[in-house]
Amino acid sequence: PPGTELDDDGALVIAGCPVAELAETYGTPALIVDEGALRARARAYADGLAARWPNSRVTFASKAFPCTAVYRALTEEGLGIDVASGGELTLAVAGGADPAGLVVHGNAKTSEELRMAVDAGAGLIVVDNFDDIDRLELILAERPGREQGVLVRVTPDIRPDTHEAVSTGQAGSKFGLLLPEAREAIARLRGSDRLRLDGVHVHVGSQIMDTKPFEQAVEAVAGLGTFDVYDLGGGLGARYTYRDSPPSVDEYLDALVDSARGTLPAAARILIEPGRSMTAEAGVSLYRVVTVKHGRPTFVAVDGGMGDNLEVSLYQQRFEATVATRVGGGGPVRLVGRHCESGDVLSAGVPLRDPRPGDLIAVPVTGAYTYALGNNYNGARRPPVVFCRDGRHRAVVRRETYGDLLRRDLD
Ligand code: LLP
Numbered sequence: 001p002p003g004t005e006l007d008d009d010g011a012l013v014i015a016g017c018p019v020a021e022l023a024e025t026y027g028t029p030a031l032i033v034d035e036g037a038l039r040a041r042a043r044a045y046a047d048g049l050a051a052r053w054p055n056s057r058v059t060f061a062s063k064a065f066p067c068t069a070v071y072r073a074l075t076e077e078g079l080g081i082d083v084a085s086g087g088e089l090t091l092a093v094a095g096g097a098d099p100a101g102l103v104v105h106g107n108a109k110t111s112e113e114l115r116m117a118v119d120a121g122a123g124l125i126v127v128d129n130f131d132d133i134d135r136l137e138l139i140l141a142e143r144p145g146r147e148q149g150v151l152v153r154v155t156p157d158i159r160p161d162t163h164e165a166v167s168t169g170q171a172g173s174k175f176g177l178l179l180p181e182a183r184e185a186i187a188r189l190r191g192s193d194r195l196r197l198d199g200v201h202v203h204v205g206s207q208i209m210d211t212k213p214f215e216q217a218v219e220a221v222a223g224l225g226t227f228d229v230y231d232l233g234g235g236l237g238a239r240y241t242y243r244d245s246p247p248s249v250d251e252y253l254d255a256l257v258d259s260a261r262g263t264l265p266a267a268a269r270i271l272i273e274p275g276r277s278m279t280a281e282a283g284v285s286l287y288r289v290v291t292v293k294h295g296r297p298t299f300v301a302v303d304g305g306m307g308d309n310l311e312v313s314l315y316q317q318r319f320e321a322t323v324a325t326r327v328g329g330g331g332p333v334r335l336v337g338r339h340c341e342s343g344d345v346l347s348a349g350v351p352l353r354d355p356r357p358g359d360l361i362a363v364p365v366t367g368a369y370t371y372a373l374g375n376n377y378n379g380a381r382r383p384p385v386v387f388c389r390d391g392r393h394r395a396v397v398r399r400e401t402y403g404d405l406l407r408r409d410l411d
Pocket of ligand 1: 311
């Protein structure tokens with residue numbers, strides 16, 4: 001990954017921090033984030049979009065990595081924040097996000113969450129269904145003088161070539177409103193006194209490896225009429241393995257803005273909501289080998305797994321991996337976790353160089369949806385998040401303790 005290099009002994013150094021020192025300081029498993037790479041990606045997105053379409057903003061889809069340090073870093077880089085629950089809203093505000101730059105999502109937002117969003121001063125709330133409109137009307141009726149900006153989420157019936165579980169733009173999706181219903185919602189909102197219809201939103205899926213679905217999505221929302229705001233969602237794929245070749249941020253922005261020119265009103269404001277492609281490549285998971293079981297295949301089992309990375313179990317995502325202090329190829333092994341099921345795999349076949357118990361293993365490109373989907377299966381304590389920059393490191397999330405595991409149990 002960008003920002004990583006090897007020292008004279010062939011050990012990995014992340015943003016100037018030797019992996020052995022990180023493991024010594026924070027233990028394993030740990031999620032290491034190259035803070036400079038994260039911020040550089042944010043700037044590439046923000047500058048790239050502004051250069052192509054000045055009236056625009058990049059809004060980070062924070063579900064990809066919802067911890068306060070990430071909210072803070074990306075807010076400092078000038079990004080808006082997309083939240084999809086009361087929990088993410090709370091974390092975003094705690095991380096210093098400007099409420100006016102919040103975009104609030106969810107296909108089943110409760111009245112409580114909508115109230116939280118209105119009272120926090122969230123800039124935009126995305127209407128996903130007619131109940132959202134009813135609930136917001138009631139909430140605003142209790143707050144005389146308040147007006148709330150909203151977008152309508154449109155489901156354009158576009159099916160990107162990606163894993164079924166992360167495809168959202170097709171007919172039959174639980175998200176958003178199909179074009180006829182979207183038109184009805186738009187008409188209702190245009191007649192509302194308290195809800196100000198600012199525009200439309202579309203998000204067709206995640207880990208998308210070509211630009212076509214994004215272009216189709218722009219065309220679909222363009223046909224809905226003239227609005228002030230077009231939120232074009234996220235979805236750009238990350239480069240998990242050497243074989244993956246997603247469009248670059250620039251290629252993605254070119255495709256998006258080329259489609260927008262001529263189809264969207266020139267005065268409109270464009271928002272985009274990258275999540276995965278913002279944070280994935282800045283993260284490296286560090287594990288320690290607990291045991292090696294030689295055979296066919298040879299199993300290398302580490303001290304983490306599906307408690308801290310569900311991407312493989314849920315979406316069959318492929319990852320690269322290396323012995324962090326002895327980078328280089330070797331015989332293929334199956335890199336597995338410590339959890340009680342056979343699906344607990346980090347990499348089904350990866351060449352590791354002479355792996356031994358006690359070795360450090362690095363799994364790169366784990367900065368998106370790993371922390372977010374972290375869990376306590378088998379009583380796992382969720383790992384710390386460590387920011388590295390220019391040879392300095394600091395924990396921004398501590399490791400869970402056994403005390404944390406007991407904290408909510410009342411009997
Ligand atoms: N905007 C909306 C409304 C979304 O629902 C999402 C992702 C994004 C933006 C950001 O999409 P991205 O740029 O990250 O592709 N848990 C799955 C990913 C689910 C994505 C859900 N929505 C995973 O771990 O792969």
